Amino acid sequence: MKLPRVILVDDHKILVEAFRKLLEPYCDVVATVADGRALLEVAATLKPDLIVLDIGMPILNGLEAGRQLKSKMPSVKLIFLTMHEDPDLAVEAMGSGASGYLLKTSTNSELLHAIREALRGRSYITPQIVRGMEKKFIRDPTGRPRPKLPTPRQREVVQLLAEGKSMKEIADVLQVTARTVAFHKYRVMERLGLNSNAKLIQFAIKNHIVVT
Numbered sequence: 001m002k003l004p005r006v007i008l009v010d011d012h013k014i015l016v017e018a019f020r021k022l023l024e025p026y027c028d029v030v031a032t033v034a035d036g037r038a039l040l041e042v043a044a045t046l047k048p049d050l051i052v053l054d055i056g057m058p059i060l061n062g063l064e065a066g067r068q069l070k071s072k073m074p075s076v077k078l079i080f081l082t083m084h085e086d087p088d089l090a091v092e093a094m095g096s097g098a099s100g101y102l103l104k105t106s107t108n109s110e111l112l113h114a115i116r117e118a119l120r121g122r123s124y125i126t127p128q129i130v131r132g133m134e135k136k137f138i139r140d141p142t143g144r145p146r147p148k149l150p151t152p153r154q155r156e157v158v159q160l161l162a163e164g165k166s167m168k169e170i171a172d173v174l175q176v177t178a179r180t181v182a183f184h185k186y187r188v189m190e191r192l193g194l195n196s197n198a199k200l201i202q203f204a205i206k207n208h209i210v211v212t
Contacts, residue, residue, distance in 0.1 A: 003026065003027050003028040004027050004028065004049040004050055004115075004119055005027075005028050005030050005046065005047070005048045005049045005050070006023060006027040006028065006029050006030065006048055006049065006050050006051070006052065006115075007029075007030060007031045007032070007033065007039065007042065007043060007046065007048045007050075007051045007052075007053075008020060008023070008029060008031075008032045008033075008051075008052050008053075009032070009033050009034070009035075009036070009038075009039045009051060009052065009053035009054060009057070009062065009065075010032075010034065010053070010054045010057070010081075011034040011035060011054065011057050011058060012054075013034075015104070016032045016034075017032075019052065019081075019111075020032060022108050022111070022112075023052075023112075023115075026112065026115070027050075027115070030046045030048060031046055031048075034057070034058075035057045035058050035059040035060055036053075036057055036059065036060030036061055036062055036064060036065025037059045037060040037065070037173070038059075039051065039053065039060075039065050039069070040060070040065060040068060040069065043069055043073065043076070044072070047073070048076060049076065049077065049119065050076065050077040050078075050079065050099075050115060050118055050119060051066075051069070051076060051077070051078050051079070052079045052081050052111075052115075053065065053066065053078065053079070053080060053081070054080070054081060054082050055080055055082045055084055055089060055093065055208075055211050056082065056083075056084065056211035058163060059159075059160070059163075059173060060156060060159065061159060061208075061209070061210065061211050062080060062082075062093075062211075063089075063092060063093060063096060063208060063211070064152065064155050064156065064159070064209070066078050066080070066093070066096050066097065066098060067096045067097070067152070068152055070096065070097035074097075077099045077100075077118040077119060078093075078096075078097060078098040078099060078100070078118075079098065079099060079100035079101075079102065079111075079114050079115060079118055079124075080093045080098055080100065080101045080102070081102050081103075081104060081106070081111065082101075082102075082103065082104065083103065083104050083105075084103075084211065085103060085128065085129065085132060086132075087129060087132035087133040087135075088208070089208060089211070090125060090129045090132070090133060091133065092208060094123065094125065098123075099114075099117070099118035099122070099123050099124070100114040100115075100117065100118050100123060100124045100125065101124075101125045101126065101129055102114055102124075102125075102126045103126055103128065103129070106126050110126065114126075153174070153184060154184050154187065154188050155209055156174060157170060157174070157181055157184040157185060157188070158185075158188055158200065158203075158204050158209050158210075159204060159209050159210050160173060160174075161185060161197065161200060161201070161204075162200070162201045162204040162205070162209065162210040163210065167181050167182055167185075185200075188200070
């Protein structure tokens with residue numbers, strides 16, 4: 001029986017190795033990477049069936065990497081495995097096309113169950129998060145839409161700025177010119193009515209572009 005091809009994504013090496021050992025009897029773990037940008041590169045080559053990824057990662061967070069992957073590889077299954085219990089994050093993750101949302105405090109058997117469900121075309125959210133989503137809906141059934149950045153490139157630039165990288169460093173990461181980075185920053189700040197880097201960083205954290 002052919003094992004499902006899986007990529008593990010987390011910037012904590014000890015956790016990645018623990019997940020690898022857990023999954024190897026049931027999955028073909030074809031790669032482990034530490035950030036969302038590296039994931040985009042290896043996934044395009046390795047064509048995994050499923051990806052287990054964290055949300056809060058450097059360079060490119062898991063939410064944004066997941067969005068970009070699903071637009072290019074609609075059939076790939078995404079399971080977010082994170083420490084963040086915020087129901088808003090879970091809603092955003094599932095809305096981006098994920099098949100699962102678990103916490104790093106979840107049991108091994110729960111992760112394996114979520115993977116099996118995802119591969120069968122179903123979804124799974126850990127019960128603790130489901131309760132939080134239900135409570136949030138009761139408090140605010142209409143929801144409050146948050147401002148969004150329209151393009152992946154703008155979200156990438158804002159995350160890297162919020163991480164403290166210079167224009168040149170960002171240009172090197174994204175393989176564009178520093179002028180292009182400055183243009184994106186200007187357009188974002190103009191669109192959002194922000195007039196300082198501090199306010200841009202606050203926006204990035206509040207809207208899950210940077211997940212601390």
